[in-house]
Amino acid sequence: MTNRFSFTLLAQDGHARRGEITTPRGTIRTPAFMPVGTAGTVKAMYPGQVRDLGSDIILGNVYHLMLRPGAERVAKLGGLHEFALWPWPILTDSGGFQVMSLSSLRKLDEDGVTFRSHIDGSTHRLTPERSVEIQHLLDSDIQMQLDECIRLPADRREIERAMELSLRWAERSAKAFGDQPGKAMFGIVQGGDQPDLRIRSAERLAAMDLKGYAVGGLAVGEPQAVMLETLAETLPSLPAGKPRYLMGVGTPDDIVQSVARGIDMFDCVMPTRAGRHGLAFTRHGRINLRNARHAEDSSPLDETSDCPASRDYSRAYLHHLVRADEALGGMLLTWNNLAYYQSLMAGIRSAIEAGSYADFVAETKAGWERGEAARKAA
Structure with a gap:
């Protein structure tokens, strides 16, 4: 065990990086996919199942937990790890994205944002300092600054205004976070699809010497090519010795392409949300179980998988x-999807270590394409 937070780069293949984040609650193998446990639970999964699939860390969210059951109540009950029976690392999102996307009648100003709950309409106030306070009460291991995330496309002046505000909030978040041994505060790069704004944001955040950096404001409506180009232009301005987290991304293809550009951490609701709506992710690509063609198909999703949901059920x-x-x-x-995502991450890490990442990506994409071709031909 350690009382420090650190990141070690173990191998590199092109821009793809294999590393480890060390925390008092455990080691996070990178590249890592963090299942989203928004309200203290990865939907439709037991905590032990999530861990057994290979998850080193999960994500919780300030917005949802502050509204229900309340951060102070979680703290009184021992913190989020004890409350959710997850003793390993947890990252908490600051709540900024949910405030902007879910809340009605929100009012943004220099100090923070006032919003109405999507649950009962009650009024709440979130500032950089309050977001950090909530994350401290939750006792998360990696905490995010409060930022303003706007949807693309957007006017450049609006993108620049939100980016500058997010930088000022990053400074306030870092000051409120202070020195918490074994924990980390990550800054969030903003700047929309404007390369010069992204670089400016990254450089100014890097100068704050935070323990990690996220790229936010992507996968919010722009094409994948724009996201990948933005990463390629932005990441060189972030410190090589700190973890890099792409927020809210994404599909398996998004992940393998972003790893190739230097991303270390991912989260997304896609595998759990898709599972609840009948969509399976597999090494054969996406399979829509609502489709009538599966009504008499006795084959499993993947007979080679170690996951019972993938291997044992027709x-x-x-x-x-x-x-x-x-x-x-x-x-x-959901079990199948998270198993596939974690299997994909394990394959990514092994390929980077072996110096064969480009071959791994080509083989993985070929498997998806063969599966899609077979389904079209059926």
Whole structure:
């Protein structure tokens, strides 16, 4: 065990990086995918299942937890790790994205944002200092600055205004965070699809000497090519010896392409949300279990998988569960999806260590394409 937070770069293949983040609650192998446990739970999964699939860290969210059950209540009950029976690392998002995307009648000013809860309409105030306070009460291991995330496309002046505000909030967040041994505050690069604004944001955040850096404001409506180009232009301005986190991304293809550009950490609701809606991610690509073609298909999603949900249940049975709206369908497909994502990350890490990342990406994408071609031909 250690009382320090540190990042070690173990191998590099092109821009793809294999590393480890060390925290008092455990080691995070990077590149890492963090299952989203927004309100203290990875939906449709037991904590032990999530861990057994290879997850070193999960994500929680300030916005949802401050509204229900309340950060002070979680602290009184021992903190989020004890509350959710997850003793390993947790990253908490600051709540800024949810305030901007979910809340009604929000009012933004220099000091923070006032908003109404999407649950009951009650009024709340979130500032950089309050977001850090909530994350301290939750006792998360990696904490995020409060930022303003705007959707693309947007006017350049609006992108620059939000980016500059986010930089000022980063300074306030870092000051409020102070010195917390074994924990980390990450800054968030903003700047939309404007390369010069992204670089300015990255350089000024790097000068703050934070323990890690996230790239925010992507996967919010722009094409994948724009996201990848933005990463390629931005990442060289971030310190090589600090972890880099791409927020809210994404599909398996987004992940393998972003790793190739130097990203170390990911989170996304996609594998859990897709599972609840009948969509499976596999080494054969995406499989829509709502499709009638699966009604009499006795084959599993992936006979080579170590995950029982992927290996032991027929597509016909999964199709039946999804069409009958049975809860077990969402549970099994979520289990399958998270198993595939963690298997993908393990493959990514091994390929970087072996210096064969480009071959791994080509083989992985070829598997998706073969699966898609077979489904079209069926």
